Amino acid sequence: MNYKGYLLDLDGTMYRGNTAIPEAVEFVKELKKRDLPYLFVTNNSTKTPKDVAAHLQNFLIPAEKEDVFTSGMATAAFITEQKPNARVFIVGENGLREALSQAGHIEATEDVDYVVVGLDREVSYQKIKQASLLIQKGATFIATNKDNAIPSEEGLVPGNGSIVAAIATASNTLPIFAGKPEAIIINQALDVLGTSPDETIMVGDNYQTDILAGIHAGLDTLLVFSGVTSEEDLLSIEVKPTFTHHSLAEWAFSE
Template identity: 40%
Template sequence: MNTALEDRPIHSWLTDMDGVLVHEEQALPGAAEFITELRRLGRRFLVLTNNSMFTPRDLKARLARAGIDVDEDSLWTSALATAQFLSEQSPGSTAYVIGEAGLTSAMHDAGFILSDVDVEFVVLGETRTYSFEAITRAIRLVGEGAKFIATNPDVTGPSPAGPLPATGAVAAMITAATGIEPYYVGKPNPLMMRTALNRIEAHSETTVMIGDRMDTDVKSGLEAGMRSILVLTGSTREEAITSFPFRPTAVLPSIAEVARVVERTAPTREQELGED
C-alpha cells in the first residue's frame, strides 16, 4: 500500500460511479462490499457522476439493479452541482436548459424559472435527443448576452452501440457559433469536489477521491486538496499514467482492493472527536 495514502486517517470518501462501481449496468467486483464497509464503519461518502441526465432517484434504481445499495442523498451529479452553483450566483433567475430530467429537476428544485426568452443563463447538459432547434435557440440566446454554463466537459458518452456526442461536443458547436466559452461546473473543475465535500461536511485533508480517469477524477481531487486513488477498471490504463504531469496517491486494480483499505485507514474515536 502507498504509505502516502495511510499517513493520516481517512474520515470521508468520494467515489466516481461509472468505471469504479459499475460498468454499463453491471456492478464491478467489490463495489457492493465497498459501500457496505463504509456504512459499517460510519464513514461519510458520496457517489459522484458527471452525467447530468439522471436524477438521484434514477441513479439509486440503476445501482440497486446492479446490487449496490446507495441512498439518494449519497449521490451527487453535475446537474445538482450546477443548480447549486447558479443558485448561489443568481437565485431565482431564469434559464434556458438543454438536458433531461436530472438537470431540469435540479434547476426547478433550486428555484429557477425555465424559459426560452429573456434568460440570464443558458445551461447545457446531456441528453440523448439533442435537437438542432434547441442548439440554435441556445446560440441566439448566448449571442444576445445570456451567460453560458455547461454541466461537464465530456465530449462523448458511452452506449451499447458505441460513443455518443455529449455535453462538451455540443458546447463546442455553440462556442464555434458565438465565440463564447462555457463555464463547466463538473469534473475536472474542483468546484464539483468542494460542493460534494460541503454536502457531507467533510474536510479535504481527511477525504479520498476514487476514480478511473486521470484527467477528471484524479485531477479534480488533487486540485481540491484531496488524496486520490486511481482504479484500473475504467478509462485510464496503467501505462498511460506517466503521460500526465501529476500522479494519484495510489493506484489499485479495482474497488475491491479499496474496500480492504477502508477499515485500515479509519480514524479512531479520539481522532474523530479531535477533528470535530
Template identity: 40%
Template sequence: MANRDEVECWLTDMDGVLVHENEALPGAAELIQQWRDTGTPFLVLTNNSIFTPRDLAARLRTSGLDVPEEAIWTSALATAAFCKSQMPGGSAFVIGEAGITTALHEAGFILTETNPDYVVVGETRNYSFEAITKAIRLIGQGARFIATNPDATGPSADGPLPATGAIAALITKATGREPYVVGKPNPMMFRSAMNKIGAHSENTGMIGDRMDTDIVAGIEAGLHTVLVLTGISDKSEIEKYPFRPNEVLHGVHELVVGEPLESDSI
C-alpha cells in the first residue's frame, strides 16, 4: 500500500515518535486528537515491558498527550496474548515487573517457580542473579524460553542500562537455548495489535523512528510504513538497509490535517 489515503487504522511507536524524554513532540497531541475526533482506530506501541498501559497513559498525560490506556499496546501485552494463544491457562516463571506480570495474570496465567510451561524474561531495573539462575535451571528442565523484546540496552540519565536482550543473551549462553522474542521487530506484535482493534494489514499504517524495528516489522506485516526523523533515524541511516518505508516525514506534525507536507514519499 503506497497511498496514505487508504489507511483507516494506525499503529504508532511512542518514544521518538510521540514523545522525546517525556516531552511531547510537535504535532503529537494534535494527531492523537485528530484520530479520536474522527473515530480512527489506533494503538500506541512500545517494546517497554516494565509498565502497564495505565502507567504509560499517566506518563503520556504528563507529557501533554491524552491517550487512553486501552489505546496502548506493549510488548508485555503482546507476549501475554501470544502465550495465551499457545497454551491457555498455562504457567510461567517471570523475570520482570508489573507490566508483564499483570498482563500474564489477566491472560489467565499462573506465575510459579515450580515446573512452569514458560520462562518469560521482560525488562526490570532490578535484575536478580538468583532469578536468572532459577530461569536457567527451569529452561534446562524443559520450560519454553520467551523474551518480551530484543532491546539489549535501555536509556537512563547516567547512560545505557542492560535490558531484556542482554539478560536473555546471558541465559542463552548458559542454556544454549534462544528465546522466542515477541516484541518488535517480530511482526507478531503488530498482528496482535491489529487483532485488538479489529484492523487489517491492507488498511493499516505504522509510524516509527527506527528502520531496524518499526519499519522492517511493518513491512513484514504488510502495513503502510511511515518513518519519522524525530527519533534515532536520519536519511543517511535509511541507505544502510535493503528495504524502504513508504514515506519519510520530518515528524508526526505532517500527518495532521491542514499541516503543510514536507514528506519524501516512495
C-alpha cells in the first residue's frame, strides 16, 4: 500500500507488556529502510518521549525520542493553538509536566487558564479539590485521555478516566479529551509527521481507541488482531477499519 506516513500504536501493536511482537519489529524496520515517516502515538502521558523510545529500543525497534508523540504532547499543542504560554494547573506525572513545559506553558496553582489532567499515581484529595475549585472558577478542563483502567502486573488498575471522573463529578464539568479516540491527538501528530490525512494510515490493536481516533480524523486505518480487539468484536461494529490483519507481516508495502 502506498501510504506516505504511519501512525503506530504501542501496547498490543508493537509489544505485549514486556514482550516484543516480532512481526511488528520487522514492520518498523521496513518503514525505516524505506524511509517512510512514522510516529508512535500513545495515550500514556506519564512517560517522556525519551522514556518511550528507550522502551522500544529494548525491543530492537528503531525509535528515537522524536518518533514518539504522547497524549501529553497532544494536549500541550492543543492548548498552544488556543493560548500560547498558558497558565496551567497540572494533575499528572513527569511526561505531562515536561510536555507542557516544553510547549512554553507555565505551571501554577492559582489564576490558571487550564486544568490539565493526566494519569497521576500520586493523586490525592487535595489535588482533586484544587482542580475542581479552579474549574469552578472558570479554568478550561482538559484531559490527556479517557482510559478507565490500565493493565498492570496487579490487574486492571485505575487509568486517567478514573481520576477525570472524580474531578468531573466534583466540579460538575466534563473535560475536553485530547487522546485517542479523539481526533485531536491524530491531528497534532500529523502536524509533527508532516503528512496529510489522506496519505497517512493509523495502525493499532484497539478499535475503541486507535481505530476510532483514525476514523475521527479522516485517516485510513489498519487493525491488527494482536491485542485488545478480536475478529469477533468487529462483527457488531458498523464502521469497519480500512484493513484488518492477524499480524503486521501480512502488510503489503508497495513495490
